[in-house]
Amino acid sequence: MQVLITKRPRGTEDILPGEVEVWQFIEKTARDLCREYGYGEIRTPVFEHTELFHRGVGDTTDIVEKEMYDFEDKGGRSITLRPEGTAPVVRAYLENKLYTKSQPVKLYYIGPMFRYGRPQAGRLRQFHQFGIEVFGSKDPAVDAEVISLAANFYKRLGIKSFDVQINSIGCSACRPLLKEKLHEYLYSYQKDLCKTCLGRLDRNPLRIFDCKSQVCQKIMASAPKPLDFLCQECREHFDKVRNYLDVLEVTYSVNPRLVRGLDYYTNTAFEFFAEGIGAQNSIGGGGRYDNLVETCGGPPTPGIGFGLGLERTLLSMKRQKVEIPLDKTPDIFVAVPGGENNDLMVKEAVRILALLRKKGFSADKDYMQRSLKAQMKYADKKGFKYAVIIGQEEIDRGFVLLRNMESGEQREVPTAEIASKIKMLIEGEKING
RNA sequence: GUGGAUGUAGCUCAGCUGGUUAGAGCACCAGAUUGUGGCUCUGGGGGUCGUGGGUUCGAGUCCCAUCAUCCACCCCA
Numbered sequence: 469m470q471v472l473i474t475k476r477p478r479g480t481e482d483i484l485p486g487e488v489e490v491w492q493f494i495e496k497t498a499r500d501l502c503r504e505y506g507y508g509e510i511r512t513p514v515f516e517h518t519e520l521f522h523r524g525v526g527d528t529t530d531i532v533e534k535e536m537y538d539f540e541d542k543g544g545r546s547i548t549l550r551p552e553g554t555a556p557v558v559r560a561y562l563e564n565k566l567y568t569k570s571q572p573v574k575l576y577y578i579g580p581m582f583r584y585g586r587p588q589a590g591r592l593r594q595f596h597q598f599g600i601e602v603f604g605s606k607d608p609a610v611d612a613e614v615i616s617l618a619a620n621f622y623k624r625l626g627i628k629s630f631d632v633q634i635n636s637i638g639c640s641a642c643r644p645l646l647k648e649k650l651h652e653y654l655y656s657y658q659k660d661l662c663k664t665c666l667g668r669l670d671r672n673p674l675r676i677f678d679c680k681s682q683v684c685q686k687i688m689a690s691a692p693k694p695l696d697f698l699c700q701e702c703r704e705h706f707d708k709v710r711n712y713l714d715v716l717e718v719t720y721s722v723n724p725r726l727v728r729g730l731d732y733y734t735n736t737a738f739e740f741f742a743e744g745i746g747a748q749n750s751i752g753g754g755g756r757y758d759n760l761v762e763t764c765g766g767p768p769t770p771g772i773g774f775g776l777g778l779e780r781t782l783l784s785m786k787r788q789k790v791e792i793p794l795d796k797t798p799d800i801f802v803a804v805p806g807g808e809n810n811d812l813m814v815k816e817a818v819r820i821l822a823l824l825r826k827k828g829f830s831a832d833k834d835y836m837q838r839s840l841k842a843q844m845k846y847a848d849k850k851g852f853k854y855a856v857i858i859g860q861e862e863i864d865r866g867f868v869l870l871r872n873m874e875s876g877e878q879r880e881v882p883t884a885e886i887a888s889k890i891k892m893l894i895e896g897e898k899i900n901g
Numbered sequence: 902g903u904g905g906a907u908g909u910a911g912c913u914c915a916g917c918u919g920g921u922u923a924g925a926g927c928a929c930c931a932g933a934u935u936g937u938g939g940c941u942c943u944g945g946g947g948g949u950c951g952u953g954g955g956u957u958c959g960a961g962u963c964c965c966a967u968c969a970u971c972c973a974c975c976c977c978a
Contacts, residue, residue, distance in 0.1 A: 478968095530975075530976045534902070583977075748977075775978065803937075806936085841937060857937070869936095871938090
């Protein structure tokens with residue numbers, strides 16, 4: 469059991485230097501985009517009262533039924549590590565009375581989510597989502613904005629191949645009729661449905677559209693579709709969303725079988741797909757939730773948002789071999805030969821190192837008592853652009869040696885001019901490519 | 902929660918039907934006449950063979966359990 473302290477919990481990941489830069493790139497892309505679109509960041513706790521998710525996500529969802537990371541705290545409260553971002557943001561919207569501010573309220577978040585299940589490709593117990601929520605507006609142009617923001621996110625990350633699918637699942641006025649017709653239709657095929665769908669028949673017949681079983685697919689092919697039962701208002705809303713998407717030049721397809729897993733969705737539903745995530749191919753999704761705020765005890769407030777899986781985004785970037793423009797190589801390594809007067813030289817090295825860093829260079833020195841040769845080898849492996857070599861001879865004459873690690877070219881530079889000299893060289897390189 | 906595969910050095914793996922001090926490549930460290938990298942050569946450190954039981958004179962090699970990883974299902978991001 470002792471070994472547990474050297475092992476991360478199942479379904480979690482360490483993100484190390486080398487990999488973390490990609491995460492920073494993804495996060496920066498999201499933040500830049502949100503700033504451009506006028507979304508403000510919100511940071512909510514990673515845990516909430518369990519009840520929030522029962523109410524907000526829905527008791528019949530798998531997330532709540534079997535995937536929640538819940539526990540009792542020392543005060544006897546039932547606490548849950550958030551499995552998704554929308555319910556907490558709705559809670560914060562209400563608790564902070566954001567409905568009293570000018571509407572719409574446009575928010576975004578980036579952070580870890582938790583779901584208890586067996587890990588596999590593209591599925592972890594702690595994973596990360598980038599999400600946005602818009603409160604207070606029913607304007608179909610908002611639906612289109614939300615969808616296009618997500619599409620632009622993927623595009624800007626360099627993911628060339630992904631699909632946008634949209635659908636409308638109606639509102640509280642027209643959905644009951646759909647459910648009734650669907651129910652009626654499915655009852656005649658009751659004995660042919662797969663086991664899981666049989667269970668869904670009464671609880672959530674819409675989900676049967678999602679089933680991968682051949683038989684169910686065949687049955688659903690001619691089942692009543694949500695789009696056929698939309699009320700006038702929903703129909704118009706959906707048409708306008710599509711028009712705006714065309715204006716925004718977002719390529720999408722309508723998938724009449726697209727239904728989302730969470731209970732709170734109404735009207736517009738959408739999902740993003742890409743290859744290379746194992747058996748999973750959904751990299752994000754969202755939709756409108758015009759009743760959720762009220763359900764959670766707030767004033768009637770329409771809302772819409774998405775949640776995008778960052779691990780899955782990353783996987784599809786890797787799959788599509790996206791090149792990320794990152795300059796990770798450090799600038800200057802300060803090397804010191806061993807031998808007599810080493811103390812003196814090291815002091816000078818420490819002084820120059822501090823100076824270079826103050827000037828904004830990424831600079832380092834040896835801390836392993838390595839020979840000069842080993843220091844050079846280290847500098848090479850780490851990809852330093854320049855080496856500054858400080859020896860007794862040079863100190864005496866007020867010079868240091870400046871070596872270009874790529875070309876091997878080496879020259880003497882007066883110690884006082886070292887920073888400006890390197891700056892000139894590095895900037896010159898950038899200009900010359 | 903269900904099913905399948907796997908678990909030997911930091912990494913990728915070898916180790917025949919159980920038998921002396923468990924190997925290779927890469928990585929790491931050091932040296933090749935003593936102030937300098939990228940090639941080459943030489944040497945070195947490092948392994949409770951996932952863990953715990955069992956069978957056996959003897960197990961990395963067989964059996965059981967357990968944990969973990971990977972993959973798939975359910976479902977989702």
